[in-house]
Amino acid sequence: MFKKARSIPTELVILRILDYRTDLSEKEKQQLSKKEKGYEGELKFDTLINQLDTLVINDLLLEVGDTLFQIDTLIIFYGRIYLIDVKNFAGEYCYDTGMFKTITGSEMKDPLLQLNRCHSSLRQLLQKYGYNLPIEAYLVFINPDFTLFQPSQHPQIILPTQVNSFIKKLYKMPSKLSDKHLKLADLLVSLHKTENPYVRLPKYNYDTLKKGMTCGSCHSFDVAVSRSKLTCGDCGCEERVESAVFRHVDELRILFPDIKITTNLVYEWCKVINPKKKIRKILLKKFALHGHGKYSYFVDDSDDLV
Numbered sequence: 001m002f003k004k005a006r007s008i009p010t011e012l013v014i015l016r017i018l019d020y021r022t023d024l025s026e027k028e029k030q031q032l033s034k035k036e037k038g039y040e041g042e043l044k045f046d047t048l049i050n051q052l053d054t055l056v057i058n059d060l061l062l063e064v065g066d067t068l069f070q071i072d073t074l075i076i077f078y079g080r081i082y083l084i085d086v087k088n089f090a091g092e093y094c095y096d097t098g099m100f101k102t103i104t105g106s107e108m109k110d111p112l113l114q115l116n117r118c119h120s121s122l123r124q125l126l127q128k129y130g131y132n133l134p135i136e137a138y139l140v141f142i143n144p145d146f147t148l149f150q151p152s153q154h155p156q157i158i159l160p161t162q163v164n165s166f167i168k169k170l171y172k173m174p175s176k177l178s179d180k181h182l183k184l185a186d187l188l189v190s191l192h193k194t195e196n197p198y199v200r201l202p203k204y205n206y207d208t209l210k211k212g213m214t215c216g217s218c219h220s221f222d223v224a225v226s227r228s229k230l231t232c233g234d235c236g237c238e239e240r241v242e243s244a245v246f247r248h249v250d251e252l253r254i255l256f257p258d259i260k261i262t263t264n265l266v267y268e269w270c271k272v273i274n275p276k277k278k279i280r281k282i283l284l285k286k287f288a289l290h291g292h293g294k295y296s297y298f299v300d301d302s303d304d305l306v
Ligand SMILES: [Zn+2]
Pocket: 215, 216, 217, 218, 219, 220, 232, 233, 234, 235, 236, 237
């Protein structure tokens, strides 16, 4: 059971939008591709464990002392906690005496060191709240195209050919949970931080972003808008105008969390919808109008309920 489901990381959502609304540099494109692959690997792992009859908490950002630490997947079993970091690397790598390198010799951040730091922080946090469940930490390399050369097998490293037996082991773990386990899961979810100061995004601003509606499937700007439909000239995908407008409002809100959603703003962002009052009519279906006249803006009242 997923106590906290995985959502698309905000950093990835923003990079995806910037990819079609600006010209990303090569480095930024690499950052996007790395994020896409990482997320894809995590989803793949989620699929493998989604029938586990225990508590699974995904994507936690926690703090102990002055240390922030991120957890991909945490599984609470009856007698222990599993801390799992999924890597979707492809290609050949070497791991020896704490050095993690590509086959060509470029040294990378040691993922095992990061995992063990995370392990230690989690242990401290649990002790602070009076929990002494043992924690086991594993690094799971999920991509079948990954090879790791190492002098001897490291017990915390799960290679692609070992993933199936690792998953089988998880399904055999005792999972009868008590109130104490449920309370622990609630506690961890309540301690999750939503603001991640480590997120590094390319700089962008409203004026320089390419305006216009895009296809929801392939993000082409070659779209035609009829009375009720948006049709993509590239992939043929069709979407109701209303949902396409809401999708574009979501883009604005994620790119610029403090921006005031006004008819003029959405009109300028979407470009292809006329007349302007059609935008206003659509926005009124989902958002509440605050203020008057030219100072009015739309607010999503459901945000207040969170
Ligand atoms: Zn398309």
